[in-house]
Amino acid sequence: MSRALLLAHDASECEPLAAFAQALGLPFDIVTITGDCPQDLGAESIGSLMVGDPPPADSLCSGLRGFAANYSVVAGAATMFGKDYLPRLAALLDRPMVSDVVGVVDPKTFTRPMFAGNITADVRVNADAFVVSVRATAFSNPVRSGQSAPMQVAFDPQGVTKRTGKSESAGGRPDLAQAKVVVSGGRPLKDAVTFERLIGGLADLLGGAAGATRAAVDSGIAPNDLQVGQTGKIVAPELYIAAGISGSTQHMAGMKESKVIVAINTDPEAPIFDIADYGLVQDLFVAIPELMSKIKP
Amino acid sequence: MKVLVPLKRVPDPYSRIRLAPDGAAIDTTAIKFEINPFDEIAVEEAVRMKERDASVEIVVVSIGSAECEEQLRKALAIGADRAIRVDCAETLDSLGVAKVLVRVVERESPNLVLMGKQAIDDDNNQAGQMLAALLDWPQATFASKIEFNDGRATVTRETDTGQETLEFPLPAVITTDLRLNEPRYVALPGIIKARTKPLESLTLADLGAQQECRVAVVSMRQPPPRTAGRRVNSVDELIEALRVEKGLLKS
Ligand SMILES: Cc1cc2nc3c(=O)[nH]c(=O)nc-3n(C[C@H](O)[C@H](O)[C@H](O)COP(=O)(O)OP(=O)(O)OC[C@H]3O[C@@H](n4cnc5c(N)ncnc54)[C@H](O)[C@@H]3O)c2cc1C
Numbered sequence: 001m002s003r004a005l006l007l008a009h010d011a012s013e014c015e016p017l018a019a020f021a022q023a024l025g026l027p028f029d030i031v032t033i034t035g036d037c038p039q040d041l042g043a044e045s046i047g048s049l050m051v052g053d054p055p056p057a058d059s060l061c062s063g064l065r066g067f068a069a070n071y072s073v074v075a076g077a078a079t080m081f082g083k084d085y086l087p088r089l090a091a092l093l094d095r096p097m098v099s100d101v102v103g104v105v106d107p108k109t110f111t112r113p114m115f116a117g118n119i120t121a122d123v124r125v126n127a128d129a130f131v132v133s134v135r136a137t138a139f140s141n142p143v144r145s146g147q148s149a150p151m152q153v154a155f156d157p158q159g160v161t162k163r164t165g166k167s168e169s170a171g172g173r174p175d176l177a178q179a180k181v182v183v184s185g186g187r188p189l190k191d192a193v194t195f196e197r198l199i200g201g202l203a204d205l206l207g208g209a210a211g212a213t214r215a216a217v218d219s220g221i222a223p224n225d226l227q228v229g230q231t232g233k234i235v236a237p238e239l240y241i242a243a244g245i246s247g248s249t250q251h252m253a254g255m256k257e258s259k260v261i262v263a264i265n266t267d268p269e270a271p272i273f274d275i276a277d278y279g280l281v282q283d284l285f286v287a288i289p290e291l292m293s294k295i296k297p
Numbered sequence: 298m299k300v301l302v303p304l305k306r307v308p309d310p311y312s313r314i315r316l317a318p319d320g321a322a323i324d325t326t327a328i329k330f331e332i333n334p335f336d337e338i339a340v341e342e343a344v345r346m347k348e349r350d351a352s353v354e355i356v357v358v359s360i361g362s363a364e365c366e367e368q369l370r371k372a373l374a375i376g377a378d379r380a381i382r383v384d385c386a387e388t389l390d391s392l393g394v395a396k397v398l399v400r401v402v403e404r405e406s407p408n409l410v411l412m413g414k415q416a417i418d419d420d421n422n423q424a425g426q427m428l429a430a431l432l433d434w435p436q437a438t439f440a441s442k443i444e445f446n447d448g449r450a451t452v453t454r455e456t457d458t459g460q461e462t463l464e465f466p467l468p469a470v471i472t473t474d475l476r477l478n479e480p481r482y483v484a485l486p487g488i489i490k491a492r493t494k495p496l497e498s499l500t501l502a503d504l505g506a507q508q509e510c511r512v513a514v515v516s517m518r519q520p521p522p523r524t525a526g527r528r529v530n531s532v533d534e535l536i537e538a539l540r541v542e543k544g545l546l547k548s
Pocket residue numbers: 185186187188212213214215216227228229230231232233243244245246247248249250251254264265266267270282283284285310334335417
């Protein structure tokens with residue numbers, strides 16, 4: 001049963017997960033939880049649970065347990081969603097888990113960051129079967145080939161948890177984790193309206209997503225799903241613009257793999273300048289409106 | 298209501314992490330250790346529950362060597378009632394931690410396990426979910442608001458796209474996120490006063506537990522530093538650089 005099961009939340013996660021499985025070198029199947037999976041990612045079989053909204057973790061894992069037991073490796077994306085249910089599934093199967101994999105050394109040895117990205121570690125799994133969560137930013141461009149066979153997935157979720165409410169922050173921008181451009185703001189943005197006008201406005205002009213620091217989220221300037229960092233989202237866009245962000249270890253853990261980093265900060269000593277390709281020592285309340293007026297959409 | 302709060306001793310999040318000369322572990326010589334910040338949020342939340350309802354009992358537990366009694370004492374000073382240290386000098390993986398915690402739960406029979414979402418040293422974000430699975434209890438991870446009513450919990454949790462509210466019966470496992478509360482400051486006298494609160498030490502054998510670690514670090518390195526680029530003096534220079542040097546932004 002040396003075989004991998006890739007559990008994708010939706011179609012957008014299939015490519016990075018397939019790239020991971022190809023690096024692993026095992027035959028693999030892909031199951032999407034909502035929506036369909038592309039047919040040419042090299043999977044032997046593809047299936048979908050076809051649920052509109054994934055059920056809470058206790059139900060989801062009870063439903064997946066029997067099916068997942070047939071695979072030696074079960075992998076999903078290291079999103080908040082994946083982080084919620086994958087460890088639960090691992091324990092139900094009595095399998096150890098490796099979180100936030102960014103590299104495959106051999107089929108049982110993986111590279112992952114620890115200590116807020118201050119350390120890169122190779123970790124070895126001493127078990128025949130295990131679970132991993134994969135950072136989508138570290139795996140891309142799977143070899144496209146073949147035509148996967150359709151597969152039926154037995155899914156009978158049982159659990160006592162009920163979802164009684166859901167508030168989604170206003171969409172309209174590309175997904176933060178997948179955007180090509182991310183504009184992020186920190187504590188000096190003052191309030192939600194100012195953040196939306198400057199950070200959101202510049203992001204829109206660049207066709208990008210908005211991000212934030214913990215300080216901005218804690219003080220109600222930005223919604224929680226915009227937090228970039230060690231304990232928030234991991235991003236690696238072509239262009240990351242950090243405005244009014246000091247550059248704490250915890251924040252940099254979530255964005256330092258970005259291709260080009262621009263920092264705008266009034267303090268010339270701010271640590272963010274140590275990792276920025278271009279540093280502009282200026283008041284963001286001057287620089288961002290000027291940028292917005294000079295960049296054509 | 299009885300609340301069990303597991304907590305881990307970890308390096309202060311603001312300390313500088315470097316590799317020890319042998320390259321096999323981090324250099325701990327100049328590092329201050331603290332309660333894992335997410336676990337401190339869990340202790341704070343439990344203490345606030347107790348302040349609202351005096352019948353709440355809070356037991357804190359840490360698995361580790363004698364040093365972690367320092368963090369257990371701090372939790373007692375914040376307001377926990379008693380502490381348990383499970384003696385274990387070896388590293389456990391998160392499933393190993395969860396399996397030891399199962400034994401502690403069997404011994405203490407709490408109505409709720411409230412713990413951090415993630416230890417900021419290994420950054421695993423696993424143990425709470427694993428414990429819930431092994432106990433076959435419901436779970437709510439990344440909690441930003443918790444309420445109890447009639448033996449049920451209502452938890453608002455942070456998701457990839459915003460927030461959601463889950464409702465489930467107790468007993469359950471809830472893991473904390475940053476927005477749940479802001480832990481109070483405890484001054485030294487409070488920590489000294491808490492010395493009279495009970496702190497019990499158990500072995501893995503006392504609990505019928507084992508040291509399990511099937512995910513082992515084989516090597517560590519410091520990631521190469523990203524080379525700093527250069528300063529630009531104006532927005533015009535920035536736009537020009539992005540266009541010409543990086544091919545970004547349309548002209
Ligand atoms: C357990 C734990 C987990 C954490 N997880 C995360 C995480 O995932 N993500 C995260 O971001 N943080 C995280 N943090 C918090 C982190 O340590 C920092 O506190 C936070 O990143 C700081 O945010 P900031 O840069 O917005 O604020 P500050 O550090 O206050 O920096 C603000 C910056 O703005 C500059 N500035 C002020 N006014 C202006 C102006 N007008 N124009 C331009 N610049 C200006 C200042 O010079 C300063 O450098 C975590 C902390 C802990 C303890």
